[in-house]
Amino acid sequence: MVALALLVILTAFGSALIIYQRRFLRAHRTFADNLLAAHEEERAWVAREVHDDALQRVAMLVHELDEWPASATTHSQERLSALREEIEDLGVMLRRVAHRMHPALIDHAGLVPALRALAVDVSRASGVRVDITDDSSGDAAPPSRDHALLVYRIAQEALRNVVKHASVTHCRMHVVVSPSNIELSVVDEGKGFHADDSARGRGLGLISMGERARLADGRFEIWSKPGGGTTVRIVIPRHPG
Numbered sequence: 001m002v003a004l005a006l007l008v009i010l011t012a013f014g015s016a017l018i019i020y021q022r023r024f025l026r027a028h029r030t031f032a033d034n035l036l037a038a039h040e041e042e043r044a045w046v047a048r049e050v051h052d053d054a055l056q057r058v059a060m061l062v063h064e065l066d067e068w069p070a071s072a073t074t075h076s077q078e079r080l081s082a083l084r085e086e087i088e089d090l091g092v093m094l095r096r097v098a099h100r101m102h103p104a105l106i107d108h109a110g111l112v113p114a115l116r117a118l119a120v121d122v123s124r125a126s127g128v129r130v131d132i133t134d135d136s137s138g139d140a141a142p143p144s145r146d147h148a149l150l151v152y153r154i155a156q157e158a159l160r161n162v163v164k165h166a167s168v169t170h171c172r173m174h175v176v177v178s179p180s181n182i183e184l185s186v187v188d189e190g191k192g193f194h195a196d197d198s199a200r201g202r203g204l205g206l207i208s209m210g211e212r213a214r215l216a217d218g219r220f221e222i223w224s225k226p227g228g229g230t231t232v233r234i235v236i237p238r239h240p241g
Helices: 002-066 074-101 104-108 111-126 145-166 203-215
Strands: 129-134 170-177 181-188 219-224 230-237
Touching: 002 074, 104 111, 104 145, 111 129, 111 145, 111 170, 145 170, 145 181, 145 203, 145 230, 203 219, 203 230
Parallel strands: 129 170
Antiparallel strands: 170 181, 181 230, 219 230
16 A cells, blocks of 8 residues: 555656656747747837838938038038038948848748848858858748747858858858748868867857757757868758647
């Protein structure tokens, strides 16, 4: 009887522990989902403010300079022209900031065009050429906005790591959208690193990419070795079980 009672107690304790763990994991996932959603909402708000306010003010300044009296001295005209160029450059920079904060192209054109635009932006800003290939299935429906934004953010972080750590002049990005999965890989042939070194320098970026993939029931993989380059790969299921 004592043994049976002990078995019942242990079974009940084990069941309670499993239930607690499942509730904890659900609560953790809900919190992480809400945190990422709030983060993206904040990014979108900043992007709208830059686009609707700051860029409008830049346009007004350029217009005011265009209306400057033609009777100004040659020296003044040269200074005005230089000032106009500086303000126009500021407008270009603000547009890039707004795009990085919230890639509106995802809403208008979809994931792959947004990734192509990201590759161009990274190349222009860093000098690192990003070659992108798209082997998506012709019969695959476009990814949902949430999936597209998640994959875009992972690509953004992976390319940031390449630019900052790899010491290369070019890298490759490969995307596949199929009816069942979304796959993305970013490959460089740069310095690479030991797995134990991932916590130094680039650790938070790797954690962020892995966490985003896990929240979508996806798989995050990374291969690297010193002198052997780095490959980052994610697979996001479109219809998780």
